[in-house]
Amino acid sequence: MAAHSRTKGASRVEHLQIPLPKQALALRGFVPAILLFALALFAAATIRAQSPSGVSELAPGSAQLINPDELLSLLQSTTGEKPLVLSVGPSLLYMQAHIPGAEYIGAGSAKPGLDKLRARVKSLRHDQLIILYCGCCPWSHCPNVRPAYNQLAAMGFTHVKVLYIADNFGTDWVDKGYPTIKGQ
């Protein structure tokens, strides 16, 4: 039955074939390449649209990041503007240990977390210094800090930093003896 259908279909295609001029035949080989090129352009445009600021990747060493020792100095300093520190990681991590003064927002990878983040900063000046942090897992795998950062950037906040935690909060903050507190 299937073979019969294929034969029938093939004969119909064969019937529709029209002889092409030689130049058209030569160009026909480029069609897949042109289609692939167009597809690549479309993909690149889509990726750019998803990260309009061009910094949402938050690569290590980028200006949007702050290192743990720098944040500690900032928090312990008696002068200068105090940052608003927001935890955008999982609640079980925050409950075990978090940076003193940090407010729990919720996972930046989920809608409730982003909704709470928007609500929390809604009334703030756009030049308020805000520090976001998570520390759930190695930096390149963290699903929370980038969406949270992009959210604040989209809202027009200009002084947002993300705490660079290379491995996790335990290794890069707690094990260094930096201060923490427990609880919700």
Next chain:
Amino acid sequence: MRKIVLSIVVIAIAVAVYEGAQHHSHSKGAPPGALDSPAATFAVQDLDGKPLSLAGYRGKVVLLNFWATWCTPCRGEIPQFIDYQSKYGPQGLQLIGISMDDDAKPVHDFYQQFKMNYPVAIGSASLAESYGGVLGLPVTFLIGRDGRIAAKYVGAAEIPILQQKIEALLQSK
């Protein structure tokens, strides 16, 4: 003669004190989750609502994995752990997953999607703290047949090393 007896007594006392100190550091004085310390007991419910306790697997080698559905390295380990449960389960290995997700729904979905073949429970801060704190994922403990922590892996475990350790523990009686 008296000197010899006195020397023996002094040496015996010194050995006893040393052994006592060693025992103390390995049990009562060791921080939670420390190597060679007794693994913290727990009694929770798995995703199906069935009782799940570490004591229920006494005598087995237990691989206790703290993970979350949103954790990419954790997700990468799960298929390997499923294989371990199938391959080494008959030899006495038991895997237990403790999810650190905030919400149980994605854990249920993940469990079914990946056809996980070992019990998983939703974790808590107190359970994590009883293992020294889980302040980053994944974290995996290997617990020997004697109930003591034989290995701890913070971050994704190196599979060949983990597998060697599992096989060595399974051989010990």
